[in-house]
Amino acid sequence: MKILTAEQYRKKGKRFQKLEKILSGPMYALMKRRNASLRKEVFIETPFGRTRTVWYGFENPSPSPLLIDLHGGGFILGSPEMDEAMNIEWSRLFGCRIVSIDYPKAPDHPFPAAVNQVYAIVKHLFDQALEYGINTEKVAIGGHSAGANLATVTCMKAQKEGGFRLVCQFLNCPPLDLATTAMEKPHPKGSIPKKMSFIFDSCYVGENKGRDPYISPVYATEEDLRGLPPALLIVAGRDSLHDEGVLYYSMLKKSGVDAQLLDYPQERHCFMIKKSEPGKDAFEKVTAFLKKHLE
Numbered sequence: 001m002k003i004l005t006a007e008q009y010r011k012k013g014k015r016f017q018k019l020e021k022i023l024s025g026p027m028y029a030l031m032k033r034r035n036a037s038l039r040k041e042v043f044i045e046t047p048f049g050r051t052r053t054v055w056y057g058f059e060n061p062s063p064s065p066l067l068i069d070l071h072g073g074g075f076i077l078g079s080p081e082m083d084e085a086m087n088i089e090w091s092r093l094f095g096c097r098i099v100s101i102d103y104p105k106a107p108d109h110p111f112p113a114a115v116n117q118v119y120a121i122v123k124h125l126f127d128q129a130l131e132y133g134i135n136t137e138k139v140a141i142g143g144h145s146a147g148a149n150l151a152t153v154t155c156m157k158a159q160k161e162g163g164f165r166l167v168c169q170f171l172n173c174p175p176l177d178l179a180t181t182a183m184e185k186p187h188p189k190g191s192i193p194k195k196m197s198f199i200f201d202s203c204y205v206g207e208n209k210g211r212d213p214y215i216s217p218v219y220a221t222e223e224d225l226r227g228l229p230p231a232l233l234i235v236a237g238r239d240s241l242h243d244e245g246v247l248y249y250s251m252l253k254k255s256g257v258d259a260q261l262l263d264y265p266q267e268r269h270c271f272m273i274k275k276s277e278p279g280k281d282a283f284e285k286v287t288a289f290l291k292k293h294l295e
Helices: 006-034 080-094 113-127 146-161 194-205 242-254 277-294
Strands: 039-046 049-056 064-070 097-101 134-144 168-172 231-238 259-268
Touching: 006 080, 006 194, 039 113, 049 080, 049 113, 064 080, 064 113, 064 146, 064 277, 080 097, 080 277, 097 113, 113 134, 113 146, 134 146, 134 277, 146 168, 168 277, 231 242, 231 277, 242 259, 259 277
Parallel strands: 064 097, 064 134, 134 168, 168 231, 231 259
Antiparallel strands: 039 049, 049 097
16 A cells, blocks of 8 residues: 555545535434433533533433543544434433543544543543532443543553543443554454555554554553553454454453453444444443443
């Protein structure tokens, strides 16, 4: 594959964003109208800028557990609306509050923009917990694809800096090794096209080193991982990210973290958000995991 310049990758990433807006914009607008009574948008100011978040379940009794949701999209696409149906259901099942973060996207905002912004927002939620009716003893974080990367990096950063403590993390098909290019990874039938993955990773990593543990958690040390909250990882056999997910699970276990692995050999990337029997099974298992830690 021809290697492009950083500016060329940036332009390709921007084209993906324009296409997503055209294809998904009307659907998300309809979703917002339909679920208007169940959601609210809140803009939070941080030292790294102003970020949109979408809140669910804040009608539940206070103080309530909190789930922090981070959507997928290869670090350059996506929005909280992608996870809305799931978040509304979890809020109903647990009686918890949910904050879904519309973190900054590459290529305009490469690493560490999303890491810094997510961490700042989570810390803000802890700091203002009394005002928001949040039980700080029961705050979980989870994500899908790129959001799963940001979820576990947030746990690592919190463990290192001591800013707050999360009770658990769930990681759905996370990209955990951005130092190894998509061209070098396995490419089972049905996985995300290599060129697309390469563009996603290139836009996010930018001029940074891919082996930074906050970019690629598989390069973390035992010290980085020791003491992290219990983790549930989901991997799919027909996903180029499968092996790095299994590796990260083994690293967490070796570091003494209470980790579980759900491996679905016949499924594709982020199958859990789709309506299928394996997707339903994964959703139910994640639900049981969250329920254990949040109720």
